[in-house]
């Protein structure tokens with residue numbers, strides 16, 4: 348086969364996506380790229396929302412564009428106090444900064460939809476005047492009857508567009524009554540090129556009634572506010588969760604009615620739970636705030652979320668976990684590599700990413716200092732009420748513990764979990780009393796260890812083996828007893844390791860406690 352022809356065919360068969368990709372390039376070269384993240388302040392930012400925020404950021408920054416934060420708070424019943432501030436704090440902690448948004452404003456503000464109401468009302472008037480929208484006086488009761496009727500006849504509930512055809516007499520009869528504004532859907536496929544999913548079209552009018560664009564309380568619905576703001580804020584690319592894809596054809600019709608050019612659209616696959624449901628704000632344990640409070644590094648979260656969903660060339664030869672800095676993620680991001688299927692989040696893998704970042708931290712002076720400082724705080728907070736605990740919080744000691752534990756833990760918080768508590772706490776007197784051991788052997792062993800200067804894993808292994816032999820004790824029984832006395836554990840790290848971590852003085856002190864069994 349002719350090589351040139353083959354290469355040409357392969358390029359061509361990298362499907363329309365690639366051609367669309369080139370299209371955006373043309374688009375973005377002629378106009379500065381402006382990309383927005385537009386969350387609703389209905390709860391805390393979670394992994395799914397964060398990944399969408401991140402893809403928007405990477406796309407904007409990889410094209411030298413602007414990144415804009417817009418708060419979509421028109422559903423007033425669901426607004427949660429403090430959510431906007433928390434969201435900005437979370438994203439800042441993750442290293443994601445906005446060029447324009449509620450806290451740094453910009454040329455197209457305000458960036459909170461509830462502060463832009465006049466604008467939506469003006470735009471709605473424009474659609475009413477051009478005949479693309481109409482007043483709807485249908486009561487909630489009538490709409491409920493339509494819904495029930497659909498249920499009874501097993502059809503999809505939809506508004507029957509009754510008020511579209513009100514004549515002047517009907518209108519004057521309805522004067523003074525409560526109304527909303529609906530958009531007239533026309534029979535069109537609302538075609539657009541999705542930068543992730545390819546050619547997409549949907550004849551919305553065939554399956555839906557005319558949608559409300561301005562509610563009776565003067566607030567816009569998502570559809571209107573979204574389209575108006577994206578136009579007014581000169582947004583060039585809309586990247587949002589794929590659950591919005593069915594609405595996009597409707598939005599295309601709105602753009603046409605206004606006589607505006609729509610932006611480019613990319614719908615992003617969702618992060619989902621094991622049961623197939625979308626990650627949501629109701630799951631408190633997957634919020635960015637919860638991860639921050641639980642000792643997860645921002646770098647770990649960044650690299651974890653991009654491992655679910657594509658956007659980068661994957662190194663298939665290795666399963667190793669790599670941490671790349673944000674600057675590298677920006678330069679390597681490629682929207683044509685985003686997967687089009689939802690991704691079940693492998694939450695159990697997040698720990699590997701955190702461990703990888705912890706190793707990076709412990710490799711630099713600054714990182715080590717920061718980590719020992721954090722560990723010190725964790726220990727102080729955990730044991731501050733227990734006067735009997737004498738903590739060795741010296742930099743040296745904490746560094747030794749961190750170095751030893753690096754391949755065992757994924758998060759420094761684990762160092763206060765049951766398995767590692769022995770590092771900080773001596774077994775209690777009551778625990779020692781309940782242990783079954785030969786006190787004479789313990790006394791003998793203590794005296795033996797006092798004379799051992801080489802307190803290393805290798806040497807202790809040899810010393811303990813010789814001790815078991817010369818005292819006629821089964822080695823494994825000696826180990827069980829010793830582990831129990833010095834750590835309170837029945838299982839866990841090797842006995843010599845525990846001894847090295849505790850240090851000779853502490854081991855002798857703990858054996859001493861067991862020598863006075865009452």
Ligand SMILES: Nc1ncnc2c1ncn2[C@@H]1O[C@H](COP(=O)(O)OP(=O)(O)OP(=O)(O)O)[C@@H](O)[C@H]1O
Nearest residue numbers: 386387389395396399587588617618625626627628
């Ligand atoms: N699980 C998810 N995976 C990927 N993207 C998501 C996920 N959940 C939300 N997003 C996207 O994040 C952006 C901001 O979403 P939003 O703040 O509305 O969050 P939400 O969890 O969908 O909230 P709500 O449940 O209040 O609608 C939207 O583009 C949305 O599509």
